[in-house]
Amino acid sequence: MPGINYQKVLIIDCGSPHAQLIARRVRDLNVYSEVKPYTADLENLKKDNYQALILIGSSAEEESAQEIAKIKQIIPLILDLNLPILTISLSEQILKANPEQKILSFAEQPKFKQTAAEKDLLKKFLFEIAELKADWLIEDFIDNKIAEIKAMVGQSKVIVGLSGGVDSSVAAVLVHRAIGKQLNCIFVDHGLMRKDEGDSVEQIFLNQFDMNFIRVNAEARFLGKLAGITDAEQKRKIIGEEFIRVFEEESQKIDNSDYLVQGTIYPDIIESGAGDGKLIKSHHNVGGLPEDIDFKGIIEPLADLFKDEVRQVGLALGIPADLVWRQPFPGPGLGIRIIGEITKAKADLLRDADAIYRAEIAKAGMDQELSQYFAVLTNLRSVGVKDDARTYDYTLALRAVKTVDFMTAVAAEIPFDLLNKITDRIISEVDGINRIVYDITGKPSATIEWE
């Protein structure tokens, strides 16, 4: 929970795909906001001290009669909260349900498209009508969170599993800022990271932040378990289970820890069921909580933050921009980007090719505009020719997508010249690849990853 000082806006989601977006826009205006589904226990929300309410509908065309009926039912409860209300994309039908209503709705009932006019509307509601202060500031959040963690932990020991990803890194640095060497970090390097990534994680946490940091080089152990495995889901399962096992073994070598830090962020909470059931990540949570280690408690310092806020916290704490802006990288790493059996030779080859691809994209200044871009080592070998000799080598696929929510995505239009340049470099610098293809499929029908 945020410190008691912040004013809070409650956003009730009546089936909109934009509820999270609105919550982020409110926070961009430095006002703290929370999203709840219209099915939440509204009576219970009374005691949470909200100062304003935004009701967001799914737009008239999409609401089913059943949904409208359900939403109408909660209108009296909503009015009972006695808050200034802004409604967005809510059908006239619902608003007319209560003729005596005190709902303050803006005439045009905008569908949210992030225009300047809509921002003005939101500002007018928050600052003129609801008379809120812009008091949600990242620096204050950090100070409050540090105080909260100190009070919670006391002299106890705390442990965190680092993945090299943004969320666990920011969580770890924040907790370290609060309790210093009482925090132990365990970084399980499964050998399926991208080129030089393990070293860079070590450099940041050990050298830059001087944290208690243990790197477990478990490449051989993971590859051993994965030998001969070709099924993607089985690979995920093996990597996930092994990850937990290694983490447990290492944590037992440290004196008992009372608390475990997790990099959970606010969208994880909304999307895992506290919201309206848009489950995204269920099968993705590799390397989750080790269930049979007993902790006094879990510390989730980022649980109130959206991803862009996590990044702001990371930058404010001095984490290098490269890490803070890192593109999403799946828990099983290159394990699901090597189609078929995983071997060290294949992983090395993919690492080299992927590093060239990413370097050229960054050099062309495209890295910030792409949501995710990476190379995939297919399991296909085909005939080619090099230095007048016949080759029989792998096909590498390049993927680059643009997406807002990773549920749908479009393939990015990378200029052909750039694709050519990348291809030339990979073919001449990486042995074992003789053919390169660019994946132009969107999601759906293809997923972003190939496995």
Ligand code: XMP
């Ligand atoms: P797909 O391939 O399902 O990916 O379109 C959507 C997003 O999820 C990431 N992804 C994973 N992340 N473990 C993870 O931590 C996984 O097993 C996994 N599979 C996919 C993917 O990189 C993309 O961002």
